[in-house]
Amino acid sequence: MLDRLALIPAFLGISAICMATTARPTPNPAVDTLIRDGVALFDAGDLAGARVKLEAALAIEPANITALFELSYTHMAAKSLDPCLKTTAAGLALDSPMRAGFFVMRGSCLSDGGRLDEAIRTFRQGLDGAPRDPMLNYNIAIALLRHGDKAAAAEHLERAVLGKPDHRSALYTLGLLREEMGQKAAAVGVLLRFMMLEPTGERAGKAAGTLLATFESAVKKTGEGSYEISVPTAEQKESMLGMSLAISAAATVVADPDLPLKTEAQKKVDGLGGFVQIAGETNREEIDATLWKIALEPLVALDRAGLWDPFGHRMLAATGNEESLTWLAAHPAEVTKLDEYLQRER
Numbered sequence: 607m608l609d610r611l612a613l614i615p616a617f618l619g620i621s622a623i624c625m626a627t628t629a630r631p632t633p634n635p636a637v638d639t640l641i642r643d644g645v646a647l648f649d650a651g652d653l654a655g656a657r658v659k660l661e662a663a664l665a666i667e668p669a670n671i672t673a674l675f676e677l678s679y680t681h682m683a684a685k686s687l688d689p690c691l692k693t694t695a696a697g698l699a700l701d702s703p704m705r706a707g708f709f710v711m712r713g714s715c716l717s718d719g720g721r722l723d724e725a726i727r728t729f730r731q732g733l734d735g736a737p738r739d740p741m742l743n744y745n746i747a748i749a750l751l752r753h754g755d756k757a758a759a760a761e762h763l764e765r766a767v768l769g770k771p772d773h774r775s776a777l778y779t780l781g782l783l784r785e786e787m788g789q790k791a792a793a794v795g796v797l798l799r800f801m802m803l804e805p806t807g808e809r810a811g812k813a814a815g816t817l818l819a820t821f822e823s824a825v826k827k828t829g830e831g832s833y834e835i836s837v838p839t840a841e842q843k844e845s846m847l848g849m850s851l852a853i854s855a856a857a858t859v860v861a862d863p864d865l866p867l868k869t870e871a872q873k874k875v876d877g878l879g880g881f882v883q884i885a886g887e888t889n890r891e892e893i894d895a896t897l898w899k900i901a902l903e904p905l906v907a908l909d910r911a912g913l914w915d916p917f918g919h920r921m922l923a924a925t926g927n928e929e930s931l932t933w934l935a936a937h938p939a940e941v942t943k944l945d946e947y948l949q950r951e952r
Contacts, residue, residue, distance in 0.1 A: 637663045641673050648676070653684050671702045678711045682718075690715035706736040710745055717749050725749050740770035747779070756787055767900040772952055774803045777900070778813060790820045792897055794881065799901035801921045802908065802948060814924040821878060871929035875918030882909050904951065916944040 644659030660677040663670060674697040681690035694712035698705060709732025716725035729746035736742060747762035763780040767773050777800040785793035797817040804810050868876070886906035890898065908917060916937060922930035934941055 634667060637667050637670060637673070640666075641670070641676060644673075644680075645676055648680055648683070653680055656680050657684075668696075669700060671697060671700055671704060674700075675704055675707065678708060682711045682715050685715075685718050687715050687719040706732055706739040706742055709736075710739075710741045713742075713745055713749070717745075717752070722749060722752060726753065738765065738769045740766045740773055740776070743769065744773065744776050747776070751779075751783070756783060759783065760787070764896050764900060768896065771900065771904075772803055774800060774809075777803065778809055781813060782816060785816055785820050790823070791881075792894070792901075793817065793820050794878070795885070795897060795901040795905065798878065798882070798905055798921070801924070802904060802917070803952070805920050806924060810924040811926075814921050817878075818874065818922075818925065821874075821881070869929045869933075871919065871922050871927050871933065874922060875915060875930075878918055878921075879909060879914040882906055882914070886910070907951075908947070911947055913940070913944045913947055916940040920944070 640659045640663035644656045644663065647653075647659060648656035657677065657680050660673050660680065663673040664677065667673065674693055678690060678693040678697060681693060691712065694708045694715070697708040698712070709728060713725040713728035713732070716722075716728055726746060726749050729742055729749060732742045733739065733746065743762040743766035747759040747766065750756075750759040750762065760780060760783055763776045763783065766776040767780065770776070777796055781793050781797035781800055784790075784796055794817045797813045800813050801810060801817075804813075882902070882905045885893065885902045886909065893902065908914065916934070919927075919930040919933045919937075920941070923934055
């Protein structure tokens with residue numbers, strides 16, 4: 607379910623958006639109360655009650671953009687296609703800063719109604735007026751994935767994160783998609799960035815498991831003391847990252863004379879840290895600029911802040927790794943520093 611606030615332009619304060627209206631000469635307290643009551647009912651799970659209140663508000667003020675917005679959102683949540691199309695059309699007929707949100711809701715209703723091609727056209731129409739809008743880019747990406755267009759979906763997911771750097775769902779989907787497309791270094795980088803924002807939960811566990819499997823696949827043992835590293839051919843402009851991924855993976859098993867003294871978890875933490883360190887030292891021309899901006903730059907900053915160990919062990923802990931869970935319990939001060947750093951960065 608789309609977050610209501612995610613559909614509101616960032617430059618508008620919540621108090622301003624709550625009662626935003628087109629061509630409204632004077633406030634109407636009765637209408638404002640009906641809208642607030644409708645939102646409260648929606649938040650309590652009473653969609654039918656919310657619809658009654660919002661429709662009553664529109665009966666008094668048909669051009670009240672907030673009532674149209676909230677009623678569209680209610681129809682979308684209820685998966686009521688025709689009413690959703692009617693109210694979003696009314697909202698789009700008005701000049702307001704909420705147009706992108708109406709396009710998102712309209713496209714989502716069409717997609718939920720099985721009209722995928724129309725949904726994609728609707729999202730594109732919205733993007734014509736707001737090409738950087740994170741929710742439009744994210745939702746067209748999901749529709750394009752359902753349509754089978756992975757490359758275009760990846761581009762829109764990147765734009766969603768560029769517009770909203772903490773867009774966790776876009777990062778999560780993009781990381782899994784990059785792995786599926788064979789772009790392993792990009793997948794590892796994006797999923798690590800996702801883990802900075804969402805370190806626990808079901809998605810964190812899947813992200814951590816995927817990035818670890820991808821990382822470990824970059825090297826394999828071919829004999830006693832013999833290893834083979836693999837640089838994926840699908841890395842495109844990330845060729846140097848592909849090499850750094852492979853070298854870092856190999857280093858976890860063959861290069862460090864102190865490895866026997868380390869736990870298996872610490873080896874993985876160090877290996878992934880090595881990948882990030884190499885990325886930070888690589889010529890920027892060798893790295894895709896968007897990948898650097900949305901994932902690698904914040905990861906390099908985290909490493910240079912001296913917080914890679916607590917971050918890496920927390921990432922491993924998301925998979926249930928007992929060694930990392932033990933490490934985290936034994937280093938509460940470092941975990942606190944990590945939390946404080948991540949909170950500031952958000």
